[in-house]
Amino acid sequence: MALKVLVGCKRVIDYAVKIRIKPDKLGVVTEGVKHSMNPFDEIAVEEAMRMKERKLVNEIIVVSCGPAQAMETIRTALAMGADRGIHVEIPLDQMDTFQPLHVSKVLAKLAEKEKVDIVMLGKLAIDDDSNQTAQMTASLLDWPQGVFASKIDKTDAGLEIIREVDGGLETIRTTLPAVLSADLRLNEPRYATLPNIMKAKKKKVDKMTPADLGVDMAPRIQIVSVEDPPVREAGQTVADVDDLVAKLKEKGFSSA
Amino acid sequence: MFSTPTKLSGLVNTLRFARNQSTLVLVEHNNEKINPVTLNAITAARALGGEVNCLVAGTSCGDVAKEVSSVEGISKVLVAEDAAFEGFMPEKLTPILMASQNQFKFTHIIAGASAFSRGLLPRVAAQLDVSPISDIIGIKDKDTFVRTIYAGNAIMTLKSMDPVKIVTVRTTAFEPATVGGGSAALEAAPAAAGDTADVSQWVGQELSKSERPDLGSAKVVVSGGRGMKTGDNFSMLYDLADKLGAGVGASRAAVDAGMVPNDMQIGQTGKIIAPELYIAVGISGAIQHLAGMKDSKVIVAVNKDPEAPIFQVSDFGLVADLFKAVPEITEKI
Numbered sequence: 001m002a003l004k005v006l007v008g009c010k011r012v013i014d015y016a017v018k019i020r021i022k023p024d025k026l027g028v029v030t031e032g033v034k035h036s037m038n039p040f041d042e043i044a045v046e047e048a049m050r051m052k053e054r055k056l057v058n059e060i061i062v063v064s065c066g067p068a069q070a071m072e073t074i075r076t077a078l079a080m081g082a083d084r085g086i087h088v089e090i091p092l093d094q095m096d097t098f099q100p101l102h103v104s105k106v107l108a109k110l111a112e113k114e115k116v117d118i119v120m121l122g123k124l125a126i127d128d129d130s131n132q133t134a135q136m137t138a139s140l141l142d143w144p145q146g147v148f149a150s151k152i153d154k155t156d157a158g159l160e161i162i163r164e165v166d167g168g169l170e171t172i173r174t175t176l177p178a179v180l181s182a183d184l185r186l187n188e189p190r191y192a193t194l195p196n197i198m199k200a201k202k203k204k205v206d207k208m209t210p211a212d213l214g215v216d217m218a219p220r221i222q223i224v225s226v227e228d229p230p231v232r233e234a235g236q237t238v239a240d241v242d243d244l245v246a247k248l249k250e251k252g253f254s255s256a
Numbered sequence: 257m258f259s260t261p262t263k264l265s266g267l268v269n270t271l272r273f274a275r276n277q278s279t280l281v282l283v284e285h286n287n288e289k290i291n292p293v294t295l296n297a298i299t300a301a302r303a304l305g306g307e308v309n310c311l312v313a314g315t316s317c318g319d320v321a322k323e324v325s326s327v328e329g330i331s332k333v334l335v336a337e338d339a340a341f342e343g344f345m346p347e348k349l350t351p352i353l354m355a356s357q358n359q360f361k362f363t364h365i366i367a368g369a370s371a372f373s374r375g376l377l378p379r380v381a382a383q384l385d386v387s388p389i390s391d392i393i394g395i396k397d398k399d400t401f402v403r404t405i406y407a408g409n410a411i412m413t414l415k416s417m418d419p420v421k422i423v424t425v426r427t428t429a430f431e432p433a434t435v436g437g438g439s440a441a442l443e444a445a446p447a448a449a450g451d452t453a454d455v456s457q458w459v460g461q462e463l464s465k466s467e468r469p470d471l472g473s474a475k476v477v478v479s480g481g482r483g484m485k486t487g488d489n490f491s492m493l494y495d496l497a498d499k500l501g502a503g504v505g506a507s508r509a510a511v512d513a514g515m516v517p518n519d520m521q522i523g524q525t526g527k528i529i530a531p532e533l534y535i536a537v538g539i540s541g542a543i544q545h546l547a548g549m550k551d552s553k554v555i556v557a558v559n560k561d562p563e564a565p566i567f568q569v570s571d572f573g574l575v576a577d578l579f580k581a582v583p584e585i586t587e588k589i
Contacts, residue, residue, distance in 0.1 A: 015544070019406045028410055100378070101387040124525065126544075128405050130390050132378040135346070139382035144347055144456035147375055150518070160459070165371040166527070167463035168519045172343070174456040184525060185512060220387035224400060224413040232550065235571040241584040244556065244574050248589065251554055253476065253533050255589055256501030 002058035003117040003176070005048045007082060008107055009041035009064050011073040012127045025225050027096055028127075037073045040122025042080075043182040046189035047152060048120050049081045056154050059083050061114055065103055067092040071205065078200035079192030085205035086110065088213070097219035100128075102210065104136035109213040111141060111177075119179040123148050134181035144174035147181040277306030277398050280334075280356060282367040282377070283324055287316040290323050292473055293368025295432035298327055300425040301366050302433070303395050307331045309360070311445060313352050314341050325440040327433050334445035343458020346376040351448035353380045359446045362420065363398070369424040377422050386418035391528075393429040407524040407547035427472055428530035428551060464517050468494075471522070474503030476533045479522055479549070480515070481507035483538020483559065483578055487515035492579075493537060496586040505529070505549075507539045523548035538578045541566025558582065 013019060014034040022029055037045075051057040062077035063086040064070040074085040088106050090098055111119050119141075124131035138145035146152065146161035150169070153160045158175040164183045192200070210217050238244040248254070279301040284291040294310075301308045308329055312321045313336040321335045336352045357365065357380070365380065367373035369391045381388035393411075394402035400415045401423065471477060478497045480490055490504070497504045505522040506515065522529060524547035534552035539545060541557070541564055549555070550569055557570035558578050567573040574581060 013406070018543075019409050021410060028406060099387045101382070101385075104382060126407065126524070129407065129524065130388075131374050132381070132388055132390060135375060135378035136382035136388075139350065139379040145375070145379070146456075148371060163371075164518045165461070166519060167461070168517055169462045170343075171459040171461070172345070172456055173459055175454075178455075184508065185518065220416065220418050221389075222415040222417065224396075224415055226405075227411050227413075229404070229408060229411050229550075232555075232569055232571075235555070235567070235569070235573060237567070237573045237575065240576070241574070241581055241588060244572055245585060245588045247572050248533070248554075248556070251533075253500070253554070253589075255499045 003051070003056055004059045004115065005051065005057050005061070005118045005120050006107065006111055006114060006116040007041070007045050007048050007060060007062045007077065008103070008119070008121045008133070009045060009062060009073050009077055010038045010122075010125050011035050011064065011066055011070050012038045012125055015039055015126055021226055021228055025227060026223055027226050035069065035072070037076050038122050038125045040124060040126070040182055040184070042189040043184070043186050044120045044122045045077045045080050045082060046187045047182055049190070050187060052081065057118075061086060061116070063088060063107065063110055065090050065098070065106055066095065074205055075200050076192060078203045079197040080190060081196065084203055087205055087207045089207060089209050094217060096223060097221055098217070099220060100130050100132040100136055101220060102215065102217055103133050104140055105215040106210055106213055107133070107137045108140040109215060111137070117177045121179070121181045123181045123183050134179050138179035141177070141179065144178045145180070146172060146174055146178055148183040149180050150183050150185045152180060152186070277304050277363045278360065279304055279306060279308050279364040279366055280360070280362040281308060281310045282353070282365065282373060283310050283312045283320065284368060284370060284372050285312065285314060285320040287314045288319060290320055290435075291368070291370070292432060292470070293370050293427050295327070295435070296427040296430040297366050297368040297425045298330070298433040299430040300392070300395060301364070302329050303430070304364055304398055306363070309334065309362070310440070311336070311353065311356055313349055313445065314344065315339055321442055323435060325442055326438050327435050327440075328438040329433070330438055330440035332441045332443050334443055336445035344372060345456055345458055346379050347456050348452055349376055350379045350383065351450070351452055352445060354383055355446040355448050357384065357420070364421045364423060366423050366425060369426050373424050377424060381422040384420055384422070386420050386422055387416065388422040388424070389414070389416060390424050391426045392423055393426050407543050408550065409543065426528060428528060464519050468497060469501065469503040471503045471505055471520070471527050471529055474531055476500045476502035476535075477505050477529060477531045478502050478535045478537065479505040479507065479539060480510055480537050481539030481545075482509035482513070484510060484515060489579075490516060492582045492586070496535070496582055496589075499586055499589060507545050536566050536570070537582060539566055540564045541569065
């Protein structure tokens with residue numbers, strides 16, 4: 001009963017980079033800036049790999065939507081152990097209005113086309129911070145969802161998932177097929193080893209466009225502006241605890 | 257003779273009203289009382305103008321529906337009570353929201369941003385073929401919203417071209433509506449169309465129980481990071497928090513290391529808060545942590561590393577060994 005998994009990954013500006021707003025104030029500078037696989041997607045790929053190592057999964061297909069450079073992200077996932085890739089090409093100038101709604105339509109079409117049992121995504125992308133794609137993909141497919149997962153186990157009837165929620169942890173069960181999204185503590189992703197990076201170059205990657213899948217790319221939003229957040233005024237160092245306590249009392253903070 | 261102008265103006269008002277917004281607020285609750293995030297969402301809904309309605313769906317809605325109906329400015333409260341809503345599973349709640357939307361044709365569906373609304377509203381948006389807008393911090397007009405991207409390092413204003421806007425609201429950006437003074441009508445929510453297959457099941461939850469103020473609404477928060485070294489050491493933060501009447505949070509590093517449970521995590525993918533006073537202890541101040549607290553009114557940092565990035569955002573920075581400094585602060589504050 002080995003399962004087939006479709007893992008989505010996104011190429012984003014690296015989490016450690018300090019971003020700059022473009023002079024036209026309609027976006028963020030991406031040219032010449034270090035990019036990597038969205039950290040949550042690394043966790044998603046890793047989880048698929050662990051399921052493969054436990055013989056629950058026999059094929060991992062990785063998909064990325066984006067311009068030519070999305071291939072770097074696909075190759076990274078292949079180097080981590082995914083079996084083959086799909087690059088859904090999106091022109092660079094359409095990326096700003098390419099929303100989770102559009103991605104979820106692409107993923108839903110691919111999930112049906114490839115007859116997968118699990119669609120595995122990262123909980124959110126660290127650029128747009130949306131946290132929507134897995135939920136929307138599940139909805140379009142009319143599949144159950146296990147989102148913000150911190151533990152995933154196979155049961156006879158499907159999956160048991162522990163999720164991180166606002167008050168702590170929640171346990172749910174779903175049937176298969178299902179859409180899952182990885183939260184931070186699901187696992188610690190492996191580094192791709194050099195031999196695997198070399199092997200990845202030979203793995204197959206299919207290319208297609210959203211139009212090939214019958215997905216309408218028309219934008220649903222118009223970006224009015226992208227601006228810097230309000231700047232905090234510089235603070236001060238305090239000499240010692242007495243100094244700190246005095247300053248806090250001045251501001252009206254003391255024991256309740 | 258005098259009734260005709262009244263009838264005419266009544267008709268004109270109806271027409272004007274039909275062109276106005278009509279918002280549905282999805283109420284978050286535990287079958288006993290409203291979750292405070294909903295009160296911030298109601299304020300946001302009222303800022304849009306037009307009618308504000310609420311939906312309460314759960315296994316036992318009576319008390320919550322009554323509480324919601326007493327919030328000022330609500331037109332009606334739709335109530336859907338069913339054992340099937342145990343655990344508030346999104347697969348079961350989506351059809352109920354769809355049924356209400358199909359009947360009342362709301363222009364906006366809003367909820368306070370939380371794990372619950374994030375799990376559910378995008379499912380509804382996909383059914384309606386619209387692009388949801390997450391975690392807004394401002395409303396410019398009925399189509400135009402403000403939200404943060406890149407962990408709060410950029411602020412985006414966007415205009416939605418969809419006919420229905422599905423929006424979650426960052427609670428720190430909107431005052432909570434007051435409970436009391438209102439008297440909205442209660443009405444049964446339209447039934448969900450068809451039968452939802454049993455594809456998912458709620459098994460249980462492990463919620464942290466605490467007497468301390470909830471992180472989302474605490475006026476003061478004391479927070480610990482990697483520098484705390486062990487979960488046991490957090491007891492010195494609990495002592496300080498007790499003295500200040502504060503909530504206690506943590507950085508991702510502390511949660512990953514198993515020092516404290518996940519619901520204490522403050523940051524880009526944890527809780528985003530903006531208390532009057534945030535005291536960061538043994539927290540270096542990574543971008544992702546700052547995303548969760550940099551809108552706090554006053555930030556204090558205690559760290560033995562003078563180069564720690566947290567000192568770039570703190571109002572008062574104390575370079576010191578936290579194991580000596582924190583007990584001393586507790587004693588003297």
